[in-house]
Amino acid sequence: MSGLGFTRADWPEGFLFGVATSAYQIEGHAQGGAGRTHWDDFAATPGNVVRAENGALACDHLNRWPEDLDLIAAGGFDIYRFSASWARVLPEGRGAVNAEGLDFYDRLVDGMLARGLKPALTLYHWELPSALNDLGGWRNRDIAGWFADYTDILCRRIGDRMWSAAPINEPWCVGWLSHFMGAQAPGLRDIRATARAMHHVGLSHGRAMQAMRALGMGNLGAVCNFEYALPLTDSPEDKAAAQLYDGIYNRWFLGAMCKGAYPADVLQGLEPHLPTGWQEDMATIRQPLDWLGLNYYTCKRIAHTKGAWPHLSEHVGDLPQTQMGWEICPEGLSHFLRFARENYTGDLPLYVTENGMANPDTPDVPDTARIDYLRAHLDMARAAIADGVPLKGYIVWSLMDNYEWSLGYEKRFGLVHVDFDSLQRRPKASYQALQTALART
Numbered sequence: 001m002s003g004l005g006f007t008r009a010d011w012p013e014g015f016l017f018g019v020a021t022s023a024y025q026i027e028g029h030a031q032g033g034a035g036r037t038h039w040d041d042f043a044a045t046p047g048n049v050v051r052a053e054n055g056a057l058a059c060d061h062l063n064r065w066p067e068d069l070d071l072i073a074a075g076g077f078d079i080y081r082f083s084a085s086w087a088r089v090l091p092e093g094r095g096a097v098n099a100e101g102l103d104f105y106d107r108l109v110d111g112m113l114a115r116g117l118k119p120a121l122t123l124y125h126w127e128l129p130s131a132l133n134d135l136g137g138w139r140n141r142d143i144a145g146w147f148a149d150y151t152d153i154l155c156r157r158i159g160d161r162m163w164s165a166a167p168i169n170e171p172w173c174v175g176w177l178s179h180f181m182g183a184q185a186p187g188l189r190d191i192r193a194t195a196r197a198m199h200h201v202g203l204s205h206g207r208a209m210q211a212m213r214a215l216g217m218g219n220l221g222a223v224c225n226f227e228y229a230l231p232l233t234d235s236p237e238d239k240a241a242a243q244l245y246d247g248i249y250n251r252w253f254l255g256a257m258c259k260g261a262y263p264a265d266v267l268q269g270l271e272p273h274l275p276t277g278w279q280e281d282m283a284t285i286r287q288p289l290d291w292l293g294l295n296y297y298t299c300k301r302i303a304h305t306k307g308a309w310p311h312l313s314e315h316v317g318d319l320p321q322t323q324m325g326w327e328i329c330p331e332g333l334s335h336f337l338r339f340a341r342e343n344y345t346g347d348l349p350l351y352v353t354e355n356g357m358a359n360p361d362t363p364d365v366p367d368t369a370r371i372d373y374l375r376a377h378l379d380m381a382r383a384a385i386a387d388g389v390p391l392k393g394y395i396v397w398s399l400m401d402n403y404e405w406s407l408g409y410e411k412r413f414g415l416v417h418v419d420f421d422s423l424q425r426r427p428k429a430s431y432q433a434l435q436t437a438l439a440r441t
């Protein structure tokens, strides 16, 4: 028995385990003919990213991918959830294709299959080509067409070998975190930009789903992130604020993608800023899903504040925290697995598509905190299955330490330690614990 307290036999037959990464966070984006992205621009702007770090080299996965796939296979994982970079395929976002980029993803996918791994593709994990940002990026309705074209080009090349595919990782981050909170590229703090981005992300999701279905691809889903919203106090005002936070974060995209409707409480604040005729797009956004992926990390305490809509502020409570300052709250995962099934997805297969923690790891100290974190969340997942939740797999974020966006390389989420000077990879105790747990006897 591993420190995780389970073996494969403790899970339903066919339950899948995986690891996840994303292109800009690991590949080394200055290499291989990729175009500039809005993350390069964001990071080059003082004050946006710790030490102004960017993804120029990252983990150099572009050259070291065979070693990385070997690590995934040796860990006993079934799924590799990876993403392709739009700017690596189309350096200007549209027009000329970077053949080297398509060749890379082609080789990478064959490398997964050769090792018995199931390729789970994400089409967009945040690195928008700068040339498209110049045109308004997610604020511009045309992005749905540009994204569908990119989807078509990439999937004509590798779509035939995907085990699964999803258009956009964590729509809330692309819309709200990046256009309302300004915490990620393009770093805007503007409600009109936010409303448009929140709508065009959904529309782009729908158009990409249509493009993939037209190519005959199957097992297509959506990957949303969820944060457990708890009121800071028992006051009715804080309870209402937590409910609205929940709507913005957890129900906006689920509502659109699964029911073709935005939640009424959020619409009250955002509708004045949505593009005219948004209602006519809802049928496109609501495409049939084969599964829903849930990314879950933490909870947040929400208080009512005065001032402009949405009248709320975010706080951290008393639970133990990760290196990100995020409270460790496994109950939230339990909540969302049931919440999704009861309110949106019914019998649709669910996957935990990201879960994990940042920890200030050094190569020689066992990351027991991460083992504890994973065990606590996996216990919740197993309990949900016992209650009838159709959870079919669990994917850890992340295979290895990588570029944690505005927090640079300091926050370590990996099962594998990366020395960012030598780029040497060293499996951590958590990797070994999973390897033991997942071993097929």
Ligand code: IFM
Pocket (backbone or CB within 6 Å): 022, 025, 170, 295, 354, 397, 403, 404, 413
């Ligand atoms: O590193 C990110 C990832 O890109 C998206 N989901 C959350 C992770 C941890 O912050």
